[in-house]
Amino acid sequence: MKRSLVIFYAIIIYALAQLSWWGYMLFKLQPGRFGMIMGEGSIFLLVFFLGAYYMHKSLNKELKLHEQKKNFLLSVTHELKSPLASIKLLLQTIQKRDLTKAQVLDFIDKSLNDIERLDDMVENMLLASKIENHSYSFPKATFNLSNLVDNIVNRLQISKCDCNQQIINAEIEPKIEITGDKFALTSVVTNLIENAVKYSKPCQSLDVKLFKKEGKICLEVADHGIGIADAEKSRIFERFYRVGSEDTRNTKGTGLGLYIVKQVLDKHEATIKVRDNKPSGSVFEVVFG
Template sequence: MKKSIIIFYALIFYALTQMFSWGSLVMRLQPQRVAMVVGEGSVFLFLLIIGAYFIRKSIIKEGKLKEQQQNFLLSVTHELKSPLAAIKISLQTLVKRDLNREMQTSLLNNSLKDIERLDTLVENMLLATKIDNRSYTFPKAEVDFSELVSRISDRLQLHSCNTQQIIKADIEPNIKIYGDAFTLASVVTNLIENAVKYSEPCAEVNVSLRQIDSKVVFVVADHGTGISDEEKMFIFDKFYRVGAENTRRTKGTGLGLFIVKEVLQQHDAEIVVKDNVPQGTIFEVTF
């Protein structure tokens, strides 16, 4: 990117130098054409400035996108290696040691959780690619949204906490909407997983689903670090992740909220990001 910027400024400098050089030469040789030279020079300078602005903006945008893609590849590599390493250790332990039934069950359950994590990651990557190239058709039918939210909340529940359950679900039964069950499940999964990810260990995450008049309102609230007002406008961009890359502690690929936004647009739904008082973030989806 630095090389592109240097070449860009060099070309701008060359163009301006040539313009003033030839303009000065013409005015010296043909003084009667001063007005024409000034007029045409002004138009050329205006167009050059406008063009330079947009070209520089494109170069910077391309550089940021390249950096985000590199960070995405690093994140995906880490996201893949961590559960694979955990599964490998669990299986090696099962093979090499004579464990009791309880220990075997515990290791297998941990491996299943890691496999689910891998499955979610792969599904997100495939879905983001299909959405991006407009190849996914969003086949819609009547969906029992209450059952879907309950099932995902229960699956993502962390039972390792000694305190109260981390996900507190308040779901009104028998709420049905017309939509694509697969992508709606991805929306619910990504929002709840994000809330858990950006919360302290064993902190409570609130999930609610309500029918209010003719609208269906789905809310996920956490008590984590929160999102600054400056970043709220970018969090739904592809590959974007909250916080500085060199100080970020949470895992992720930057695809989750991009998928959420794209899927909700296809369902004519609205998502609003609010601050949770005294701390945290609220995602409110209205169908």
Template sequence: MRPLTIFYVIVFYVIAQLFWWATLLIAYNPVRKWMVVGEGVVFLSLMTLGAIMLHKAFNRERRMNVQKKNFLLSVTHELKSPLASIKLYLQTIMKRDLDKETQRGFIRKSLLDIERLDDMVENMLLASKIENNSYSFPKENFNFSELVDRVVGRLQIHVCSKEALVTNIEPDVFVEGDKFSLSAVVSNLIENAVKYSAECDPIFVGVSKLPNGKVSFKVADLGIGISDEEKPKIFNRFYRVGSEETRKTKGTGLGLFIVKQVLDNHQAQIKVKDNTPRGTVFEVLLD
């Protein structure tokens, strides 16, 4: 707040000086009264406009700094949690005489945590490359149905002990695009749905070819939903839905930012709608 206070003091001082000198000029030469008033109004209008723009810039920078701080805290937590879990599993295997099945279970859980870390690192690297315009998005024609099916299969084991990801994937739907970044889109949308849903609530994933030739990819959940006010903000970098319940969820605020950037590069659309009876539907339309 200190820079803003100094800024407001300077603005107040300049405006006070303007009125003071205008008063002196009018008193010295009353004939030029309207010229002084006119120029004063123009100067005051420009000064006010500049002050408003600078005020918005200060607030925007302050919000970005808060978001960056929250991002660093989130990343630290996201890194420490799986690392601590992996360390505990490995230490248990080392110190105790466990049967092979138990060892395999611990190793399997450790690998899941490593996959989670790998996904997070890939997200951060992709977001960095997109921001720096250093990612080329190499396009190819590939089977999008197989890609979604493979991602669903990988994430299914993270979600719940039962089949929580319910799919309706039309076979052999092909798209022209960057396989790696579109895979990140699919992963992030599904993981986002899981994150904001109750444990073991079904997540519906669908792929279909529309009559107009476009490819539809849908992810629908029965979670907490997104308010109309926040829908335009969710694709901003570091932004996370602001309810208290949402803040308890894990995440870095990069997932939906990556989704939007990748889809913009593919000239694709993404729609965010309310689900019935509750939750959110994300629909991606690819050419």
């Protein structure tokens, strides 16, 4: 991609040099047509620079996307290796050591949590691919959203904190039903909560709220983590995009979670907004209208 930019700039310089030379030669041969030469030359330059500008913009966009894809592959490789290494170590420990039943069950629970993490990541990549290729139909049915959110909170509650402290404070209004794609909305809730946990300090609490307000269903996920800069709030839902501070570059992630969230919510005619939490962190607000 960088070579393409160099070639592009070289062609621009060559074209401008040729235009200047031919303009000079034409004026030298026919000095009485100076006005026509300048007028037509100006129009040509206007069209030329407009085309060059949009071509430059397109090449830069492709370059950034190429870099994001490269970072995505590196992130996926790391995220796959980490839980797989953990599962391998736990199973080898069970195999080689004489453990108590309680220890074996604890290791199995940890292995299952890592497997669920792998499953979530694979489902994310498959769903993102189907959305990008317009091959996912978003089949809709009526289901209990309260139960769905409660189940996801319970599943993510324990494994994210070494001290097994309850870190997700949930306020879920019961019996809230919604018509939508249960599989895709499961991914939405999971991604929002996992993101909140991911960008928070270990054992730091976060809040999940599901309620009805003025006939609309509202979901809020609030954390007290590092927050998101105002300049990046408009870009966090882009595919492969990851917040560019040093804090988040060292945080695991593929850059697909919030992209999936936005795409799924758009298909459900729902809105999502992000605002700063006080004194620190972010609040994601989803409204199903």
